[in-house]
Amino acid sequence: MGESNPINMPQITASATAAGVTYNADTKTVYSNVFRTCFIDPFQGEKMAQYATEVLKAKTAAVIFETGNDYAVGLKDAFIAKATALGLQVVAEEGYATGDKDFKSQLTNIASKSPDVVFCPNYYQDDGLIITQAREVGVTGTFLGGDGWAGVSKYASAADLEGAVYCSAYAPGSTDAIKDFEAKYTAKYGADTLNMFAALGYDAAMVMVNAITVVEKANTAAVGSDAYKQAVIDAIRDNSADVVGITSASGYTFDEYNNPIKEAVIMKVVNGVETYSQMY
Numbered sequence: 001m002g003e004s005n006p007i008n009m010p011q012i013t014a015s016a017t018a019a020g021v022t023y024n025a026d027t028k029t030v031y032s033n034v035f036r037t038c039f040i041d042p043f044q045g046e047k048m049a050q051y052a053t054e055v056l057k058a059k060t061a062a063v064i065f066e067t068g069n070d071y072a073v074g075l076k077d078a079f080i081a082k083a084t085a086l087g088l089q090v091v092a093e094e095g096y097a098t099g100d101k102d103f104k105s106q107l108t109n110i111a112s113k114s115p116d117v118v119f120c121p122n123y124y125q126d127d128g129l130i131i132t133q134a135r136e137v138g139v140t141g142t143f144l145g146g147d148g149w150a151g152v153s154k155y156a157s158a159a160d161l162e163g164a165v166y167c168s169a170y171a172p173g174s175t176d177a178i179k180d181f182e183a184k185y186t187a188k189y190g191a192d193t194l195n196m197f198a199a200l201g202y203d204a205a206m207v208m209v210n211a212i213t214v215v216e217k218a219n220t221a222a223v224g225s226d227a228y229k230q231a232v233i234d235a236i237r238d239n240s241a242d243v244v245g246i247t248s249a250s251g252y253t254f255d256e257y258n259n260p261i262k263e264a265v266i267m268k269v270v271n272g273v274e275t276y277s278q279m280y
Contacts, residue, residue: 005031010232012208014200017041017147018070022258033233035258037169037203037247041071044146044167045078047264048119051165051280053086056142058116062092064106064130066122069098075121075146091115103130104137111138123148128155135160149267150196150274158272169247170196171265171276181246196247203245207252210243211235 004011012035013021019040022031052058061083066072080090091113094106107130110118118134118141120127131143131152142163145152149166172194173179181202185194214235221227240252248262255261268277 005033008033008226008229008233010208010211010229010236012036012204012236014038014204015197017044018074019257030257032258033229035207035236035254035260037200037207037245037252037260039147039167039169039264040259041074041146042078043259044264045075045080045119045121046082047167047280048075048121048144048146048165049079049082049086049088051167051266052083052117052119052144053088055280056117056165058088058142060089060091060113060115061117061119062094062110062113062115062141063090063119063121064094064096064103064110065120066098066126067095069122071146071148072122076119079119079121101129103133107134107137107139110134115139115141117142117144119144121146121148124150124152124155127152131160131164132156147196153269153272153274158269161269161272164269165277166267168196168265168267169262170199171267172274174265174276175249177244177249178246199246203243203247203252206245207236207240207243208232210240214239 011033014037016036017038017040019042022034022036052061063076063079065076083090092110092115094109096103096106118139120130120143127145127149142165145166147168150168153161171178173182182194185198211232215221215228215231221231237254243252245252248260253261263279266277266280267274
């Protein structure tokens, strides 16, 4: 943003979830040239607090997160704030350092509080270890996570993960359109990189290409000129509703901070398989 914003270069990201990518809270400045197809971190934390209270009917929650990790801290802060607003009591908040492998001290503290849910807003490698050790020390609550959980089924047993739920932007195999995308993607690139970021990257490219097409059809500005760049930005903001994405079948619209307005995918681990549950 430091380089693209001063020259008003149209930009769209498929993976930058930090709120500060499109909005500087210190100066209250929206980077009007930058958009995203992915969710922001606070959105995910808020969604999972809502899911815990509205769907799981949880009354108490605990949180365990990686300190110093912007992603984990962002989700954690949003979850706690929303939980508090909804009346979901946070009975334990435990942190750990990057690189830690033994979480039993923190998890023993959590187990003593018997929370209904445990929000674990980290990445799948840590989350797999955490949930395994949590079950060993007697934590019985439902585990919740953000999109960093995708792939967690490879890092913990099916029994330990059963019923765990996480927020995502991508539901593999959930619709005919997604199945078609997956078939074409794997035929060209293989299955190893078929994941949420592939789908979000595809959507980002489609939004940008659509905007460029709108501008070039209008033919009112020279390619590369300041007027052209502004026209592309305007087209991303105003003409993306008909761009049917893999992660947003209803098209793309953006809020005042250039974040996408769309529902979250809820994924649930069932018999060791990360399974689409619902849109929420």
